[in-house]
Amino acid sequence: MSFPHKYNRTHRGLIAVIFATIAITLAGCTHQSATQSTTLYERLGGQGTIDTVVENLLYRIADDLEVVVFFANTNIDLFAESLASQLCDVSDGPCRYEGPPMGRAHQHMGLTDAHFNRLVEHLDAAMQAQGIALGARNELLGRLAPMYADVMRLQ
Numbered sequence: 001m002s003f004p005h006k007y008n009r010t011h012r013g014l015i016a017v018i019f020a021t022i023a024i025t026l027a028g029c030t031h032q033s034a035t036q037s038t039t040l041y042e043r044l045g046g047q048g049t050i051d052t053v054v055e056n057l058l059y060r061i062a063d064d065l066e067v068v069v070f071f072a073n074t075n076i077d078l079f080a081e082s083l084a085s086q087l088c089d090v091s092d093g094p095c096r097y098e099g100p101p102m103g104r105a106h107q108h109m110g111l112t113d114a115h116f117n118r119l120v121e122h123l124d125a126a127m128q129a130q131g132i133a134l135g136a137r138n139e140l141l142g143r144l145a146p147m148y149a150d151v152m153r154l155q
């Protein structure tokens with residue numbers, strides 16, 4: 001039994017539309033699940049990019065007279081390593097931060113809100129310099145923001 005010519009054409013058109021819809025839906029799902037399963041650490045660019053961000057941050061600190069004074073007696077290599085592991089940890093990367101709690105690490109430095117904001121600005125600028133997207137930058141800063149209370153606790 002054969003279908004009339006007109007029906008065949010309509011039928012084929014309909015099948016094409018259904019296939020296109022399924023393909024678009026599947027592509028959407030794949031895209032969505034890829035976004036959901038990607039950690040912030042990966043979106044930041046992994047350890048290589050985090051290490052470069054920290055290095056870039058060090059240059060910005062060195063150029064900022066208001067901030068650099070706090071680092072006069074700091075072992076910069078250890079600080080860089082410790083901060084990089086903290087950023088990796090906080091962004092769900094494979095590291096565990098094993099340094100001192102934020103309160104103790106910053107105790108009696110005389111830090112003010114202005115210093116805190118300045119450091120956050122430098123970190124954001126360092127991330128921008130590495131081409132990290134706005135969403136990932138904001139998410140990392142959002143995860144660091146709750147540390148404010150601890151950093152300031154023993155000033």
Ligand code: HEM
Nearest residue numbers: 067070071073074082083086099100105115116119144147
């Ligand atoms: C959310 C904000 C901050 C975070 C996440 C952070 C993170 C860290 C980390 C991970 C360390 C290394 C601790 C260690 O291993 O001994 C550290 C140390 C240090 N931080 Fe921060 N910090 C923040 C705010 C600030 C601010 C605002 C300043 C000053 C402007 C500052 C100045 C220092 C200095 C000078 C050290 C080294 C202390 C030492 O020599 O032992 N930090 N910070």
